Amino acid sequence: MSARIIDGKAFAATIREKVAQHVARLSDAHGITPGLAVVLVGEDPASEVYVASKHKQTVEAGMRSFEHKLPADTSEADLFALIDRLNADPEVHGILCQFPVPDHLDERAIVARIDPAKDVDGLSVTNAGLLAAGEKGLVSCTPLGCLMLLRDELPDMTGLEAVVIGRSNLFGKPMAQLLLRENCTVTIAHSRTRDLPGTVRRADIVVAAVGRAEMVKADWVKPGATVIDVGITRIPHPDKPGKTKLLGDVDFEAVREVAGAITPVPGGVGPMTIACLLANTVTACCRAHGLAEPEGLTA
Numbered sequence: 001m002s003a004r005i006i007d008g009k010a011f012a013a014t015i016r017e018k019v020a021q022h023v024a025r026l027s028d029a030h031g032i033t034p035g036l037a038v039v040l041v042g043e044d045p046a047s048e049v050y051v052a053s054k055h056k057q058t059v060e061a062g063m064r065s066f067e068h069k070l071p072a073d074t075s076e077a078d079l080f081a082l083i084d085r086l087n088a089d090p091e092v093h094g095i096l097c098q099f100p101v102p103d104h105l106d107e108r109a110i111v112a113r114i115d116p117a118k119d120v121d122g123l124s125v126t127n128a129g130l131l132a133a134g135e136k137g138l139v140s141c142t143p144l145g146c147l148m149l150l151r152d153e154l155p156d157m158t159g160l161e162a163v164v165i166g167r168s169n170l171f172g173k174p175m176a177q178l179l180l181r182e183n184c185t186v187t188i189a190h191s192r193t194r195d196l197p198g199t200v201r202r203a204d205i206v207v208a209a210v211g212r213a214e215m216v217k218a219d220w221v222k223p224g225a226t227v228i229d230v231g232i233t234r235i236p237h238p239d240k241p242g243k244t245k246l247l248g249d250v251d252f253e254a255v256r257e258v259a260g261a262i263t264p265v266p267g268g269v270g271p272m273t274i275a276c277l278l279a280n281t282v283t284a285c286c287r288a289h290g291l292a293e294p295e296g297l298t299a
């Protein structure tokens with residue numbers, strides 16, 4: 001038996017469609033257009049591609065996109081001055097500073113400078129705390145995207161064993177919180193976990209976010225488990241010179257023979273991340289105006 005392949009690309013398109021419908025309604029009924037500001041410091045080629053993709057999808061959904069590209073040697077003071085302006089700008093409902101930033105800048109300090117109500121990355125201590133406390137905030141886009149895929153696959157996750165591999169603030173911790181909310185029994189595994197294969201083998205739901213290409217092997221996976229692959233490692237393409245290839249954290253070809261359902265890389269979690277960024281911007285906009293939140297687009 002071979003696993004069902006979860007089509008994150010198609011699912012992300014349906015989320016973007018819902019976002020666009022809500023944006024149209026906000027515009028028609030209230031004359032409001034959600035706006036997303038993306039700040040990019042320096043010239044990382046991968047970041048340029050992501051930011052261009054975010055811009056395109058934001059505009060396609062009918063929202064405003066404000067791009068701010070700053071030179072690599074931008075001082076913290078100048079960056080903070082921009083963030084302060086965006087915090088105060090009523091046309092801007094979401095602010096994202098693309099990571100990584102150059103070494104002289106501190107990602108934590110940047111996140112702390114962004115108004116938590118506009119922190120559509122869900123990275124601020126305030127939003128992390130609200131999630132942990134089970135209160136309403138903004139949830140980090142990649143975990144939110146994984147949750148949407150999982151809810152579609154497993155309408156009731158109550159009592160299921162979930163193992164999240166990776167413990168970052170960006171992904172592992174918020175993902176674990178969301179699974180806990182779905183009534184899963186949650187384990188966060190990481191590089192120091194004693195018996196990683198044995199731990200993963202218990203899981204009905206495996207979420208892999210370690211950043212090590214093809215680390216999760218077929219004999220780590222319980223037959224029938226749902227496997228969500230958050231990894232993205234870019235390698236030189238084995239057959240096409242000069243091209244690159246993306247690998248996930250899961251040994252896809254082997255694991256698909258064991259799992260019940262699995263996300264591919266690319267075309268799995270990645271497209272959901274940007275769709276959820278748009279969803280969070282609409283959510284932030286609705287809250288800023290005291291309007292009803294979009295249905296099916298929040299955690």
Ligand SMILES: Nc1nc(=O)c2c([nH]1)NC[C@@H]1CN(c3ccc(C(=O)N[C@@H](CCC(=O)O)C(=O)O)cc3)C=[N+]21
Pocket residue numbers: 050096097098099100121141142232246265266267268269270271272273274
């Ligand atoms: N403040 C901040 N927030 C982020 O959310 C953030 C960030 N910084 N820095 C970089 C990472 C990475 N990230 C991705 C978004 C989309 C795809 C995506 O769409 N991937 C496609 C393929 C892309 C390709 O082919 O290169 C896929 O998996 O199918 C991947 C990765 C957001 N990030």
